[in-house]
Amino acid sequence: MDNSVIELKQTFLQANFHEIQFAAIFGGMILLFLIEGFVPRKQSGDNQASRWLSNIGLAIFNHFFIIFYSASVFGLLTYFKPDSPLISHFKLSDVFSFVIIVLVMEQLTYWIHRMFHKVDFLWRIHAVHHTDTEIDVTTSHRHHTLEPMINALIVTPIIFALGAPFIILAMYNFMHTAVSLFSHSNIVLPKKLDAVLRWFIVTPDFHRMHHSSEKQFTNSNYSAIFPWWDHLFGTASKKTYEELPQMEIGLEVMRKAEDNRLDKLFTTPFIYKPVTNKD
Numbered sequence: 001m002d003n004s005v006i007e008l009k010q011t012f013l014q015a016n017f018h019e020i021q022f023a024a025i026f027g028g029m030i031l032l033f034l035i036e037g038f039v040p041r042k043q044s045g046d047n048q049a050s051r052w053l054s055n056i057g058l059a060i061f062n063h064f065f066i067i068f069y070s071a072s073v074f075g076l077l078t079y080f081k082p083d084s085p086l087i088s089h090f091k092l093s094d095v096f097s098f099v100i101i102v103l104v105m106e107q108l109t110y111w112i113h114r115m116f117h118k119v120d121f122l123w124r125i126h127a128v129h130h131t132d133t134e135i136d137v138t139t140s141h142r143h144h145t146l147e148p149m150i151n152a153l154i155v156t157p158i159i160f161a162l163g164a165p166f167i168i169l170a171m172y173n174f175m176h177t178a179v180s181l182f183s184h185s186n187i188v189l190p191k192k193l194d195a196v197l198r199w200f201i202v203t204p205d206f207h208r209m210h211h212s213s214e215k216q217f218t219n220s221n222y223s224a225i226f227p228w229w230d231h232l233f234g235t236a237s238k239k240t241y242e243e244l245p246q247m248e249i250g251l252e253v254m255r256k257a258e259d260n261r262l263d264k265l266f267t268t269p270f271i272y273k274p275v276t277n278k279d
């Protein structure tokens with residue numbers, strides 16, 4: 001492809017990034033939501049209305065921060081065009097740069113996720129995600145706003161150190177969002193398909209283990225896009241295909257419908273003492 005075409009695509013993507021990001025997140029969510037209605041992995045419980053309300057509320061609220069954050073990062077990347085960095089220094093091809101950036105970002109995401117489970121004050125923030133007593137596509141947006149903020153503080157300097165081109169970061173971003181929506185979805189995949197797919201990508205059944213209310217499983221299957229990191233670092237766990245729909249989801253605490261109220265979720269890290277991840 002000639003350079004002017006790549007540049008044209010990059011300019012279009014950059015100019016319309018927020019609209020495309022919004023369409024990808026909410027469009028993907030609606031599509032998976034419809035599929036969940038036809039082929040659910042598990043029938044939903046009584047708390048559905050309150051869960052959906054709070055999960056979508058958090059999605060909208062966090063979206064404002066994410067827009068502000070990505071606009072700032074992409075703006076700074078466009079303005080400063082950092083060229084010190086590893087990628088441009090070695091003059092790698094676009095495809096190779098893409099592979100390296102995706103792998104670095106994925107590794108980073110895996111270790112940050114483990115840190116959110118390990119460090120007490122970070123766990124209190126991340127626990128909001130785990131308080132969902134069911135798992136479906138809306139769960140992927142159930143995050144306390146402090147979580148993407150802390151993530152941004154860690155990830156941003158690394159993005160700049162890598163000097164990753166905008167288009168590669170944008171592609172990684174869409175990939176991450178798409179797999180996150182898919183891995184949280186309450187969709188049943190045929191047993192054989194899941195068995196093959198879970199070697200390449202985090203499937204809904206693979207990620208479901210991470211939302212178990214049993215601590216040993218909550219502290220497993222941390223990977224976001226590729227399940228390889230859990231296999232590599234010994235944190236992969238598994239239940240049989242038949243056992244999974246029976247497994248209790250959520251935490252041992254905050255299981256009532258009223259615990260889904262947005263004010264409760266926002267204050268959980270500060271006041272809700274029983275939220276602990278210690279044995």
Ligand SMILES: [Zn+2]
Nearest residue numbers: 113117126210
């Ligand atoms: Zn987690």
